[in-house]
Structures are given as structure tokens and as C-alpha cells.
Amino acid sequence: QKEVEQDPGPLSVPEGAIVSLNCTYSNSAFQYFMWYRQYSRKGPELLMYTYSSGNKEDGRFTAQVDKSSKYISLFIRDSQPSDSATYLCALRSTDYKLSFGAGTTVTVRA
Amino acid sequence: NAGVTQTPKFQVLKTGQSMTLQCAQDMNHNSMYWYRQDPGMGLRLIYYSASEGTTDKGEVPNGYNVSRLNKREFSLRLESAAPSQTSVYFCASSEAVPTSTEAFFGQGTRLTVV
Numbered sequence: 001q002k003e004v005e006q007d008p009g010p011l012s013v014p015e016g017a018i019v020s021l022n023c024t025y026s027n028s029a030f031q032y033f034m035w036y037r038q039y040s041r042k043g044p045e046l047l048m049y050t051y052s053s054g055n056k057e058d059g060r061f062t063a064q065v066d067k068s069s070k071y072i073s074l075f076i077r078d079s080q081p082s083d084s085a086t087y088l089c090a091l092r093s094t095d096y097k098l099s100f101g102a103g104t105t106v107t108v109r110a
Numbered sequence: 111n112a113g114v115t116q117t118p119k120f121q122v123l124k125t126g127q128s129m130t131l132q133c134a135q136d137m138n139h140n141s142m143y144w145y146r147q148d149p150g151m152g153l154r155l156i157y158y159s160a161s162e163g164t165t166d167k168g169e170v171p172n173g174y175n176v177s178r179l180n181k182r183e184f185s186l187r188l189e190s191a192a193p194s195q196t197s198v199y200f201c202a203s204s205e206a207v208p209t210s211t212e213a214f215f216g217q218g219t220r221l222t223v224v
């Protein structure tokens with residue numbers, strides 16, 4: 001069983017819809033929770049991070065962490081065609097091991 | 111500011127050949143990572159180095175070796191390439207401090223083993 005599970009999708013939504021992405025994890029040593037965005041043929045780039053349970057907002061993006069359930073989510077409100085990309089959850093443990101989910105490919109249709 | 115630089119960008123190997131992928135960062139980061147990315151499987155950690163002088167296995171270390179040459183450089187070696195190692199390889203670096211979580215990635219190396 002992988003340490004980080006993420007449904008690879010793909011996910012296709014109309015412009016303006018809410019996109020919901022999530023990951024589950026099994027290792028309690030993960031203390032930092034991140035979402036990366038990756039465009040085709042590029043390296044991933046950090047989108048958001050948090051280290052505590054609860055919600056964190058940044059513009060149209062909301063990251064949610066539930067440590068008790070080992071569940072993290074990313075919500076994109078008012079999605080735009082420019083949001084079309086692969087979104088990867090990433091978790092870092094206290095020994096700086098950085099593990100990624102499989103990534104979910106999102107397409108926002110104009 | 112170059113960030114994380116990987117060489118080469120593309121490589122074709124024959125089965126059984128060896129090669130070393132090079133990675134260098136100029137951000138004075140302590141931690142460095144090697145990942146492979148395959149369709150539908152996301153980024154899988156091969157090896158990581160939390161700090162200069164240390165290396166640890168990740169999720170898929172078999173068939174690979176690494177060397178943390180100094181604080182800037184972290185190389186990945188394939189001793190006897192196999193078709194199953196055809197993939198896109200990414201190197202990344204980050205600060206090894208609790209308050210800094212961002213990892214910076216190179217542009218990737220596309221490796222094909224025939």
C-alpha cells in the first residue's frame with residue numbers, strides 16, 4: 001500500500017465549477033501538507049501548504065487537512081481554463097522525506 | 111538565478127548500459143531528492159538526502175544509487191539500465207527547516223531504455 005493515495009482522475013469540469021481534490025495517507029509521521037500544480041512537460045510548483053488541521057485559503061484555493069482521519073483536500077472555486085493542470089498532494093515527514101500522491105489531471109472546459 | 115539544474119534533458123540508453131543523472135542547486139538548500147514520474151503514478155521517491163553526508167532510500171530505490179557529492183550536487187546512477195526504468199526523472203531541493211516546506215524542481219530528464 002502506498003503511503004499517499006490520490007485518485008488520478010482525470011477530472012473534467014465546466015468553467016466556473018468547484019473542483020474538489022483529495023488524498024489519504026497512512027503515515028502519522030507526516031507533519032506538513034502541500035499541494036503542487038504541474039503543467040504539461042514541466043516540473044511541479046508549490047501551490048499551497050499547511051501544517052495543522054483545518055482550512056487555509058488563498059484566493060480561489062482552499063486547502064483542508066484532517067489529521068485525525070489522515071485526509072487532505074484542495075478546493076478550487078470559480079475554476080478557470082488556466083487551472084487545467086495536474087494537481088499533486090505532497091506530504092513531508094519530520095525527517096524531511098517528501099512523498100507525493102499520484103496526481104489528479106484536471107481539465108476546465110471553457 | 112538558475113535554481114535546480116538537471117543534466118541531461120533527454121537520454122536514450124540500451125538495456126544494460128549505465129549512466130549518471132546530474133543535479134545541482136544554487137539555493138544553498140540542505141535537502142535534495144530524486145523522483146521518477148510515470149503516467150498515472152505521480153512522483154515516486156527514489157532516494158533523498160536530508161543534509162550533506164546523508165542519503166536514504168525512498169519508495170522505489172532498486173536499480174539506483176545516489177551520491178551527495180557536496181551541498182550543491184546530488185547525482186543518480188543507473189548501473190545496468192532496464193526498460194522498466196524508462197521514465198521522467200526529477201531532481202528537487204528544499205531547505206531542511208521546519209518552517210520551510212517548498213521544494214523546487216528541475217526541468218526533468220526524459221530517459222528511454224531500449
